[in-house]
Amino acid sequence: MSDNTVILKKPIQAHGDEVTTLTFREPNGDDVMTCGYPLQMHSDGSAVPIAGVVGKYISRLANIPASSVKTLSVTDFQNCMMVVLPFFTGAAESNPDPVNGD
Template sequence: MKLTLTAPITAHGEEVTEIEMRDPTGKDVREIGYPYQLNPDESVKLLSAAVCKYITRLGNIPPNAVDSMSPADLNLAGWAVARFFLGS
């Protein structure tokens, strides 16, 4: 899944405007957990700590690059991660 950022970030010493995220594996889920919580009213709450770990791992970018993402891009990336689990 390719994610186009609204604001560039720096990863591995280079400016990045897109993040290509691979599909998660069972090992990823075992090590990180699910990136969301289902509430009793069936709404979905993203779990930011897990989401950030998935962005780092699936997008092959360092944690400090995720830390520098704009809130809008982080939210967009978070829901992109959730779609791997919840569908579209």
């Protein structure tokens, strides 16, 4: 399974089907221009995820409706976020383990 795949702990409905896994494509410039950056940077160098923006990326990159993202369990949302954020932090290349349902 791809490093960009999340096995959902709680299936969701998307496009009229039950979905148990989400596979994310890499974002492109259009995604960034449409969604913005998913992290709020602070003056001390720390960064905090912006849940609404992360949700937009989950929808776009996994090709599911925003309404389906809203039904993700908190654990599944967080696991998806851990796939999305490394695209913006440069950590995608250094994280070889896929996020899974275990």
